[in-house]
Amino acid sequence: MNAVEGYLLHDLTDHERTAFEEHYADCEACFEDVQAGTTFTTTMRGLTDLVPVRVSATPYKRVAYAAAASLALSIGGLAYQYVQLAQDSQPRIMPLVDLRDTRAEEESLTFERNARPVVVLTINAGIDSPPYSCKIVDAQGKVQGKPVTIPGEVAVNFDVGRRAPGNYTLIVSGSHGVPVLEKRFMVR
């Protein structure tokens, strides 16, 4: 029962899967369902506007969600988000901090240590070209963690919430090393 759905959910055993594939090789109706189902599921994976999304927060399992969410919006340049991985075990709604608003961009951000925000930033691609290197430095200018390279609009995860309370700056530089964005934030 529901072999098509089982196939799309990767729920079938190897034997069942092969048998079903040989079946839809001949069966027009089942192949049509597989086509429609694959179109539906793959299109769904590409939808980026379904936030806020319930997130179960097993550490390191949410990278895929971050990828989906971070493909969200770009205005006048390259946008990306940085996402803190969740740590608790309760489903929750990720707060979205949209810095594409000019006034917000000028303000320093403050994050509660466990706030786990999704932040959308605008990078001015006219200053320097991608790929961009993102790093977080502390108040003494010391780089925190490993810099991350963004080859365009790709997800980046910064584990902000695990940082010690203090002031930090997110610095994004283009391929020629020119800083295209600097954003100060405080973890308290």
Added chain:
Amino acid sequence: MNRYPFDADYLRRLREGDPETENHFDKYFRPRLAFKWLNRGYSRSAVEDIIQETLKRVLINVRAGKIKSPESFGAYVFGISENVASENGRIVKNLDQLDLSCLDIVSTEPDGEQKFLRAERCELVRRTLKQMKPPRDAQILIAIFIEERDKDEVCAEFRITRANLRLVLCRALKRFKILYNNEKGKLPPGCGM
């Protein structure tokens, strides 16, 4: 069940190089094989290689009269495809000094028409999700396909079984097909999935 009637006459026409039959053979199996291997996570370039080699081998065997059961021709083609994929996998493993990502060349950017069709499909999927009843069904699908959460974890959280999960997807697909077919009826000829 709506099975395509492969028979000895079809294979005879294929063996004799009838252009219409050869064209059908290509158009019929190419998408089916593509879905099979894409569904298993193969890259597009690898899938294209598998399809080309599969269709070539099948044609050679048809012309050599090696097909014994015309009515199971579909299963035969898929069986050949399994062999091709298995051989390709062995070849790739032997190239272990190369980073596998080198073999997966990113496809070119979609053109305007592809972007338009994709936007249209996105809209239909959104509408499907909005119209799902109960709304919890949409949340379940989002958890599975967007968040890519573990299915057992999602089933436990929403207190459903794996069979129920299939039913949720089944309801979504039925709704999606209705919407899609309605929309397709409004499109100019030549547009479609």
